[in-house]
Every structure is written in C-alpha cells, then in structure tokens.
Amino acid sequence: AALEAVRDPVTGEIEDFRCLVVNPVISKFFNQSREELVGKLVLKRFLNRVAPELFDQFVAIANTGTSLEGDLEYTFGDYRWHNFSAVKLGDGFAVTVRDITARKQIELELREANKQLREVADLDALTQVTNRQNFSDRLRQELTILARQEQPLSLILVDVDNLKSHNDTYGYLVGDNVLVRVAQALKQAVDHPNALVARYGGDEFAILLPRLCLEKAIDLGETILQTVHKLAIPHSPTNPEAIVTLSIGIVTQTPTFHANPESFVAQAYQAMQKSQEQGGNLCCVL
Missing domain, CATH: 3.30.70.270 (Reverse transcriptase/Diguanylate cyclase domain)
Structure with a gap:
C-alpha cells in the first residue's frame, strides 16, 4: 500500500496520511473495503485504536526517510498479528503488511510448552x-x-x-x-x-x-x-x-x-x- 502525507497548510506538519494504493491484505488489515480506503484519511484514526505510538514513527519516515519494521497485534472480532515494513515513498511511505497470526500462535504455543517443561524440570x-x-x-x-x-x-x-x-x-x-x-x-x-x-x-x-x-x-x-x-x-x-x-x-x-x-x-x-x-x-x- 502507498500513503501520502496530508500536511497542515500553515505549519507544514503532517496531520494524517491519505491512502493512494490498497491491496487485499491492507483492506483486511484495516477491516474496510478497497473503495472505502482509497483517497481517505484512515491511518491516524486506525492507529489511535491499536497503537497510537506508531503514527509518529510513520511521520518520521515521510520526513526523514527512515524505515520501520515491526509486528502489530490487535483485535477485530478475533486476535490477529501482522508484520509490517515501511519505507519512504514521495511525500509519504509505502508499507507491506503480512498476516502472521498462524505463525505467532505456533510460537506462543511452543513458548507455553517450553515453560511447562521448565516447570516440570524444576519439580x-x-x-x-x-x-x-x-x-x-x-x-x-x-x-x-x-x-x-x-x-x-x-x-x-x-x-x-x-x-x-x-x-x-x-x-x-x-x-x-x-x-x-x-x-x-x-x-x-x-x-x-x-x-x-x-x-x-x-x-x-x-x-x-x-x-x-x-x-x-x-x-x-x-x-x-x-x-x-x-x-x-x-x-x-x-x-x-x-x-x-x-x-x-x-x-x-x-x-x-x-x-x-x-x-x-x-x-x-x-x-x-x-x-x-x-x-x-x-x-x-x-
């Protein structure tokens, strides 16, 4: 997906990002259709619900050219994990998002199993x-x-x-x-x-x-x-x-x-x- 910065006309500060290109994974990520996303200001509102601290990091990408990669977990009906990577693109950024819920669930189950094994080994x-x-x-x-x-x-x-x-x-x-x-x-x-x-x-x-x-x-x-x-x-x-x-x-x-x-x-x-x-x-x- 590609997002363009929307800046305050007086201060030049980024207020939000407008969606320019949206693929099916991004659509599912935002829990909205492609038509509902393209041309809309949705990022800040979405992040305020799941991870407010990420907005400033996306602003930094647009302003400085830094890149960002991480995992995001949130609940929309069920619990989901996504991995994302973002790089500067024009006056905004491009982001790639992958659903890693299945992998995370396996990791958590393995971690819990290892914890139980350690507890048994200590007894x-x-x-x-x-x-x-x-x-x-x-x-x-x-x-x-x-x-x-x-x-x-x-x-x-x-x-x-x-x-x-x-x-x-x-x-x-x-x-x-x-x-x-x-x-x-x-x-x-x-x-x-x-x-x-x-x-x-x-x-x-x-x-x-x-x-x-x-x-x-x-x-x-x-x-x-x-x-x-x-x-x-x-x-x-x-x-x-x-x-x-x-x-x-x-x-x-x-x-x-x-x-x-x-x-x-x-x-x-x-x-x-x-x-x-x-x-x-x-x-x-x-």
Missing part, C-alpha cells in the same frame, strides 16, 4: 515441590539480591523423624506417601511471598524465605510442626499415639557479597541436628 517427581537443583540456583540468586538490598534471608531445613524405621515397618510406598503429605503440609503452612519449598534430600525439605526475619521464621517453623502434627500420620502399628514428627533447623542472615551458599545451608543443618539430638519434633536455631 521433584515424587512430592511436586521444587527440586534441589532449582533450590540451589534460587539460593545463589537470593544471596546476591539480598546482599545488595541489605535484607535478611531465612532458611528452614526440615527432616522427617525416623523415616527409615517407618519405611521398614510400612514399606517404601507408604514412606513415599508420607513425604508427599509432608510436602503438601509445608506448602499449606508457608504463605510468605517469594518463599520456595524444596525437597532437599531423601527425607529432607528446605524452605527459602527472602526478607523474613528470624523471629517470624521461628513462628513459621512452629506452625509447620503443628500442621504436620495435626495430620497424625501413624508411625507404629503397635502404638497409635506414635505419629510422624519433624526436626527443624532455622538460620537467618543478612548476606554479604561474599556469602557462601554451602556455608549457609551447613548452618541450618547444624540447627536441624540439634533438634534431632533432642528427640525431634522441635525447632532449633543456630
């Missing part, structure tokens, strides 16, 4: 919480971010007490179900923004809590203990009062730029071991 297959690799990546990121912001980072490590004996008594399938139920309980208990619940090892979980102070991390640890206790998961066929409990270790730091992720986790481990040494079902802080 522990059994418990459907984040896996250890993704936890480690996120921990490094948060240490860097919070060092710059001078904000605290809390880490809660959780161990399922005596899971080995539970597996010996009930079998590994039942033990796996315990891990799934504990993971669900952790997700239920943790409502802190940007928190990350991960399966860290066989019967261990890690909860990363950016910008959470130690006092609130301890409160959350106690909430987790209570949440799992209420599940009353049986731990012994001969003792109905024996239920699954947790050992929890908590550490909070305001990271420095030289913070070491392994050292940070090791401190949480020490706190968790203190809980285990005291019989479990307990939160300990290093």
Whole structure:
C-alpha cells in the first residue's frame, strides 16, 4: 500500500496520511473495503485504536526517510498479528503488511510448552515441590539480591523423624506417601511471598524465605510442626499415639557479597541436628 502525507497548510506538519494504493491484505488489515480506503484519511484514526505510538514513527519516515519494521497485534472480532515494513515513498511511505497470526500462535504455543517443561524440570517427581537443583540456583540468586538490598534471608531445613524405621515397618510406598503429605503440609503452612519449598534430600525439605526475619521464621517453623502434627500420620502399628514428627533447623542472615551458599545451608543443618539430638519434633536455631 502507498500513503501520502496530508500536511497542515500553515505549519507544514503532517496531520494524517491519505491512502493512494490498497491491496487485499491492507483492506483486511484495516477491516474496510478497497473503495472505502482509497483517497481517505484512515491511518491516524486506525492507529489511535491499536497503537497510537506508531503514527509518529510513520511521520518520521515521510520526513526523514527512515524505515520501520515491526509486528502489530490487535483485535477485530478475533486476535490477529501482522508484520509490517515501511519505507519512504514521495511525500509519504509505502508499507507491506503480512498476516502472521498462524505463525505467532505456533510460537506462543511452543513458548507455553517450553515453560511447562521448565516447570516440570524444576519439580521433584515424587512430592511436586521444587527440586534441589532449582533450590540451589534460587539460593545463589537470593544471596546476591539480598546482599545488595541489605535484607535478611531465612532458611528452614526440615527432616522427617525416623523415616527409615517407618519405611521398614510400612514399606517404601507408604514412606513415599508420607513425604508427599509432608510436602503438601509445608506448602499449606508457608504463605510468605517469594518463599520456595524444596525437597532437599531423601527425607529432607528446605524452605527459602527472602526478607523474613528470624523471629517470624521461628513462628513459621512452629506452625509447620503443628500442621504436620495435626495430620497424625501413624508411625507404629503397635502404638497409635506414635505419629510422624519433624526436626527443624532455622538460620537467618543478612548476606554479604561474599556469602557462601554451602556455608549457609551447613548452618541450618547444624540447627536441624540439634533438634534431632533432642528427640525431634522441635525447632532449633543456630
């Protein structure tokens, strides 16, 4: 299509563009017939509805000879994408428009599929919480971010007490179900923004809590203990009062730029071991 500038007779500034040549694609693009477009001032009114910023860019083509290429998405009945390229032609410009809706839809579907694959790859297959690799990546990121912001980072490590004996008594399938139920309980208990619940090892979980102070991390640890206790998961066929409990270790730091992720986790481990040494079902802080 070809469009001619319509200028203000006093200032010489371009007020709109008049359509000189229109092909079927352009006609469909404007959602008007060729007869309705040729000789008419339609560009500015159309762009005001879909992409007002483009008008000034088309003016620049006519005034300076610059060229322009891009994608435009808009809705007229259904959602459409068009690719366009425009170059100076006389006192106006010529524009080529291609409907790329089908290609864009494929790209979006592929992007969504890749997103879902990444999300699945980041999850522990059994418990459907984040896996250890993704936890480690996120921990490094948060240490860097919070060092710059001078904000605290809390880490809660959780161990399922005596899971080995539970597996010996009930079998590994039942033990796996315990891990799934504990993971669900952790997700239920943790409502802190940007928190990350991960399966860290066989019967261990890690909860990363950016910008959470130690006092609130301890409160959350106690909430987790209570949440799992209420599940009353049986731990012994001969003792109905024996239920699954947790050992929890908590550490909070305001990271420095030289913070070491392994050292940070090791401190949480020490706190968790203190809980285990005291019989479990307990939160300990290093």
